Amino acid sequence: MFEFENMRYKDILFIEQLTIHQGEFTCIVGESGGGKTTLLRLLNKMISPTEGNIYYHKQRLEQCPSVAHRMDVSLLSQQPVMFEGTIKDNLLYAVRLFQKDDVSDEELSDLLTQLKVKKKLSDDASLCSGGEKQRIALGRILLKKSSVLLLDEPSSALDEKTEDLLLQIVSQYAKDHEVSVILVTHSSEVASKYGQRIIRIESGRVIR
Amino acid sequence: MNGIIELGLPQMLLAYVFAVVVIILLKYRKIPQEKLVFFATIRMSFQLIIAGYLLQWVISNPHPLMTLLIIAIMQVFSVITVIRKFKKPPLSKSLQRVIAIVFPLGSLSALFYFLFVVVRISPWFNPQYFIPLAGMIVGNSMTGISLAVKSMHEKLTIEKARVEEALILGATLKQATESIINRTFDQAIVPTLNNMLGMGIIFLPGMMTGQILSGTNPTTAIFYQMAIMLGILGGVAITVYLILVFGIKTYFNHQLQFREIEL
Numbered sequence A: 001m002f003e004f005e006n007m008r009y010k011d012i013l014f015i016e017q018l019t020i021h022q023g024e025f026t027c028i029v030g031e032s033g034g035g036k037t038t039l040l041r042l043l044n045k046m047i048s049p050t051e052g053n054i055y056y057h058k059q060r061l062e063q064c065p066s067v068a069h070r071m072d073v074s075l076l077s078q079q080p081v082m083f084e085g086t087i088k089d090n091l092l093y094a095v096r097l098f099q100k101d102d103v104s105d106e107e108l109s110d111l112l113t114q115l116k117v118k119k120k121l122s123d124d125a126s127l128c129s130g131g132e133k134q135r136i137a138l139g140r141i142l143l144k145k146s147s148v149l150l151l152d153e154p155s156s157a158l159d160e161k162t163e164d165l166l167l168q169i170v171s172q173y174a175k176d177h178e179v180s181v182i183l184v185t186h187s188s189e190v191a192s193k194y195g196q197r198i199i200r201i202e203s204g205r206v207i208r
Numbered sequence B: 001m002n003g004i005i006e007l008g009l010p011q012m013l014l015a016y017v018f019a020v021v022v023i024i025l026l027k028y029r030k031i032p033q034e035k036l037v038f039f040a041t042i043r044m045s046f047q048l049i050i051a052g053y054l055l056q057w058v059i060s061n062p063h064p065l066m067t068l069l070i071i072a073i074m075q076v077f078s079v080i081t082v083i084r085k086f087k088k089p090p091l092s093k094s095l096q097r098v099i100a101i102v103f104p105l106g107s108l109s110a111l112f113y114f115l116f117v118v119v120r121i122s123p124w125f126n127p128q129y130f131i132p133l134a135g136m137i138v139g140n141s142m143t144g145i146s147l148a149v150k151s152m153h154e155k156l157t158i159e160k161a162r163v164e165e166a167l168i169l170g171a172t173l174k175q176a177t178e179s180i181i182n183r184t185f186d187q188a189i190v191p192t193l194n195n196m197l198g199m200g201i202i203f204l205p206g207m208m209t210g211q212i213l214s215g216t217n218p219t220t221a222i223f224y225q226m227a228i229m230l231g232i233l234g235g236v237a238i239t240v241y242l243i244l245v246f247g248i249k250t251y252f253n254h255q256l257q258f259r260e261i262e263l
Helices: A036-043 A066-072 A087-091 A093-097 A105-114 A130-142 A160-177 A188-194 B009-014 B017-028 B034-060 B064-084 B093-119 B127-158 B160-168 B173-198 B206-213 B218-251
Strands: A002-009 A013-020 A025-029 A051-056 A073-076 A148-152 A180-185 A197-202 A205-207
Touching (some): A002 A036, A025 A036, A036 A073, A036 A180, A066 A073, A073 A130, A093 A130, A130 A160, A148 A160, A180 A188, B034 B127, B064 B093, B064 B127, B093 B127, B093 B218, B127 B160, B127 B173, B127 B218, B173 B218
Parallel strands (some): A025 A180, A025 A197, A148 A180
Antiparallel strands (some): A002 A013, A002 A051
């Protein structure tokens, strides 16, 4: 699905050769500051390689239209931003961008319950805690129905129990919808539990 | 009652008492602005003396090339003034280019409509109308564009994370920056709108006052003032809209990523 060919991003990340396969739950582990987040941002096209190429389904990423690509390859940032408005507005933000069929309030409430967010759809999103914002942002990208989910430490603001529950939801969702997941995590334990493949990145290079 | 009271040199010099009073007050309160007041007073005096003599000559010797040259100088100085206002950090080259294109486009389209469709000046280059009316429309458009660029830059800096999150989720540039453009547009035209709201009640506008003082029928003066205010509103709105729509694009590359040098 994603192929790297002598790809460099400044002095932060250099990947000579790497393939990330479709349908897999791939975990990226490594020390902080090693280039894991940069890798996800490259895959979502928020930044572009300074040298070399990344291919997505054999097409050079540079040539993929950015808007369509970001719809298909969704990124959940480590500290997602909530937009002005209610929790419902935030959940539907991406869906409304593409004028897809609106999702019913019942479905949205079920999603909130699944994500263990004990708030109403009409509540102000800016008043949610860091952990709640992370889970609402996860719901936001799940509703996009993308082919690939890029998750940057999605449970950094959560306790162990909620983290496990969240990753179970993602894992189940990926299986049900045949979605590829690329998860960045600092925890080797999480990586070995969920990852069908583990890629270790240290000092900007992939360690085989 | 008609006709203007001639203001002789001694009477005009008496008005400088106001500047002297301000300087004394600043010195007494130890507010370190007295040099600025002094410099501003001297500069204003020299600029107006030169402009007065120049206008007198241009109006007595009307020529299309001279009118066009003055308008071009006004435009160049306005663009330079706007760009020089932003030193820390300076505006990017691409944004400077956009300002240099959209400012004349916006301000001149409002000016030409006003002169040729509303006032219908004759001959078309009549400097008596062309130059003072251009000064009002171009000057106000310059204030509007400065305000818009400052506000757009600040908002993009403060709300960078929100704009980026929208782009991450797949928003187009228009969708990601819509709220910033709308709020900036609103802020940039508010001074002109406030001016319109207070006009006639809180203050009498300069052009109307000038015309009435020189003996023009107040009805004519009012019509001129209403028309020029609408012309100014048009000039400000068109220039601000153009700079926002085209200027905001300079902060992003063609892959819809923030250009790193911009913020």
